[in-house]
Amino acid sequence: MVSELIDELESLEQEARDLVARAESVDELEAARIRLLGRKEGRLTAVMKRLGELSPEERPRAGAVSNRVKNLIASLLEEREAALKEATAAGPQIDLTLPARRQWRGARHPVGQVVDEICDILKGLGFSRVRGPEVETDWYNFTALNTPLDHPAADMHDTFYLAPGVLLRSHTSPVQIRTMQAFKPPIRVVIPGMVYRRDPFDASHAPGFEQIEGLAVDEGITFVDLKATLAEFARRFFGAQANVRFRPSFFPFTEPSAEVDVSCMICKAAGCSACKGTGWIEIMGAGMVHPRLFDNVGYDREKYTGFAFGMGPARIAMLRYGIPDIRLLYDSDVRFLQQFS
Numbered sequence: 001m002v003s004e005l006i007d008e009l010e011s012l013e014q015e016a017r018d019l020v021a022r023a024e025s026v027d028e029l030e031a032a033r034i035r036l037l038g039r040k041e042g043r044l045t046a047v048m049k050r051l052g053e054l055s056p057e058e059r060p061r062a063g064a065v066s067n068r069v070k071n072l073i074a075s076l077l078e079e080r081e082a083a084l085k086e087a088t089a090a091g092p093q094i095d096l097t098l099p100a101r102r103q104w105r106g107a108r109h110p111v112g113q114v115v116d117e118i119c120d121i122l123k124g125l126g127f128s129r130v131r132g133p134e135v136e137t138d139w140y141n142f143t144a145l146n147t148p149l150d151h152p153a154a155d156m157h158d159t160f161y162l163a164p165g166v167l168l169r170s171h172t173s174p175v176q177i178r179t180m181q182a183f184k185p186p187i188r189v190v191i192p193g194m195v196y197r198r199d200p201f202d203a204s205h206a207p208g209f210e211q212i213e214g215l216a217v218d219e220g221i222t223f224v225d226l227k228a229t230l231a232e233f234a235r236r237f238f239g240a241q242a243n244v245r246f247r248p249s250f251f252p253f254t255e256p257s258a259e260v261d262v263s264c265m266i267c268k269a270a271g272c273s274a275c276k277g278t279g280w281i282e283i284m285g286a287g288m289v290h291p292r293l294f295d296n297v298g299y300d301r302e303k304y305t306g307f308a309f310g311m312g313p314a315r316i317a318m319l320r321y322g323i324p325d326i327r328l329l330y331d332s333d334v335r336f337l338q339q340f341s
């Protein structure tokens with residue numbers, strides 16, 4: 001009889017340890033307390049009631065064990081209650097030592113940023129943004145732009161042909177023709193887009209790259225308008241101190257034609273490695289629209305004149321951000337691109 005009771009008390013001790021340890025809140029702990037020590041249904045209460053059935057000789061031994069278990073349960077409940085209250089005071093269970101989850105934030109590509117900025121400046125000067133197809137016919141890419149297919153200038157664009165007479169455009173200039181066919185003057189458009197040439201992929205060349213050009217056609221447009229527009233553009237893009245310089249050049253679709261230099265923004269025109277010591281950096285080609293382009297789109301060459309200019313946003317981004325190799329712009333390396341967010 002007594003050993004049975006003592007066994008029961010010992011298994012109750014183990015049960016109490018499990019029950020108290022599992023309590024995750026003060027309420028669960030209170031339920032455990034009632035289950036173990038409750039006056040009516042408590043497990044220990046039930047065992048202790050049976051102490052009276054024992055003989056006077058057996059009673060002290062069983063009484064000592066039941067007192068020990070009772071005290072143990074009381075202290076288990078107390079400890080657990082203190083632990084639960086401390087955890088609640090500390091707030092939700094968050095392990096602040098875990099590494100934070102990475103936040104990925106996208107950014108505009110540096111070339112895209114330059115394109116947007118150029119378009120915004122030209123928008124302020126009255127130019128609308130237009131786009132055209134990247135797959136062109138050789139008529140739009142060469143012939144309409146006063147560049148016959150056997151013309152030496154056609155060699156300058158070593159072109160990707162997709163089919164006889166169909167090619168990846170080698171410049172954005174076909175969009176000049178398409179715009180003039182679609183609209184009557186006055187025209188002021190800025191044309192950004194990808195162009196393709198069979199250039200080797202090296203530090204300063206890529207077989208596909210962004211180009212941006214402008215076209216203005218109206219009655220009475222002169223070279224002065226071209227020069228004033230590009231000088232104003234350079235001041236807004238490169239800074240108030242920027243100067244431009246025109247050097248005679250040749251393009252089949254403009255006459256006269258010029259290469260346009262801007263004063264070196266890196267050395268303030270004093271001469272540095274970026275400008276090869278000259279104080280000037282070549283940024284674009286420009287000129288007055290060749291009258292034959294007007295013939296090709298049905299404009300009256302006696303009535304209208306215009307100017308056009310084109311530049312490479314990748315080259316400008318490289319100059320502005322000091323990017324040494326054009327291939328970095330194509331690698332999609334997040335470590336590189338993140339610097340421009």
Ligand SMILES: [Zn+2]
Pocket residue numbers: 264265266267268269270271272273274275276277279280
């Ligand atoms: Zn310089």
